[in-house]
Amino acid sequence: MFSKDALEMASAFKKLARDEEKKASVLQSDEWYSLLLKVAKRFVAGDTKEEAIQQAMELLKKGYDISLEYIGENIRDEKMSIDAKDECIACIQAIGRKARGATLSLDLSHIGLLVNRQLTLKHMRELLNEAKRYDHMIMISMEEATKTDVILDVYKELVVEYQNIGITVQAQLHRSEADIKELIHYPGKIRIVKGAYQEDEGISLPRSKELDDRYIQLVKVITNVYHPISIATHDEKLIKRLFNQGILHQKGVECEMLYGIQPNLLKELKSQGVATKVYIVYGTEWYLYLCHRIAEYPPNIYRAVTSMLDSASNRRNPIK
Secondary structure, X not given: OOOHHHHHHHHHHHHHHHOHHHHHHHHOOHHHHHHHHHHHOOOOOOOOHHHHHHHHHHHHHOOOEEEEEEOOOOOOOHHHHHHHHHHHHHHHHXXXXXXXXXXXXXXXXXXXXXXXXXXXXXXXXXXXHHHHHOOOEEEEOOOOHHHHHHHHHHHHHHHOOOOOEEEEEEOOEOOHHHHHHHHOOOOOEEEEEOOOOOOOOOOEOOOOHHHHXXXXXXXXXXXXXXXXXXXXXXXXXXHHHHHHOOHHHOOOEEEEEEOOOXXXXXXXXXXXXXOEEEEEEXXXXXXXXXXXXXXXOOHHHHHHHHHHHHHHHHHHOOOO
């Protein structure tokens, strides 16, 4: 289990992710911007879809499946949500038939959820129809707990129309067992994550052995009925438990990890016959994504600090 200091720092990064005033302050500071951007490059494939797809093609050649995401969320402007939808369409078209079976992941609040529900459904149908042309899948990410009901509602309406759609569930939420027991009666793939958002204690579990046990339990609820699942975690102990129980080799099970995190572990799993997927993100809205990625896996904190220190040292001593 992670140290108390690591967990406290993870909590701090989660809070920082949602603080718009601090975000603006950081991004307007040349010093902090350059430091955080260096860290972000560990986890973000680039600013453009071309950069992300280049990384995706290399991973496909190595035998990994891929999931791409254009970073963004909480868009309240209709024009901006249309622009985000159009970028996702362009991403699907750019991958085309070069990566059959590829996944496009997205936050519904990036394409209109905070504008209105009907706009979101319209955009999702456009995306799902375009993805279907190339045998691609759309995976809906999960957001803050206050959005869970509406996200699931949109998913349930669409999954009866489309086969190429999936949904993400956060194990940290107390409600998730009941949600999963309902979702397994729908055909879409379920991606299960621990959860990166800072939620109230009354509705969620903190990082703990109890959360790890719940994660395993929820995975079993899904795999016991042979429902398609993406096990999305970088927790080596959890993965080992699932591997030893034979779950990772079951049909319809894949292990998914974020670009830049635990690549050696994913490579080892692939070599042992586990279906593996790399989650690749791109875009200029990397700040929020970075804070969550650092927070959700505490060892990332130490890597981030090391990158910052290395960057600062390199500026002080440019000639080695």
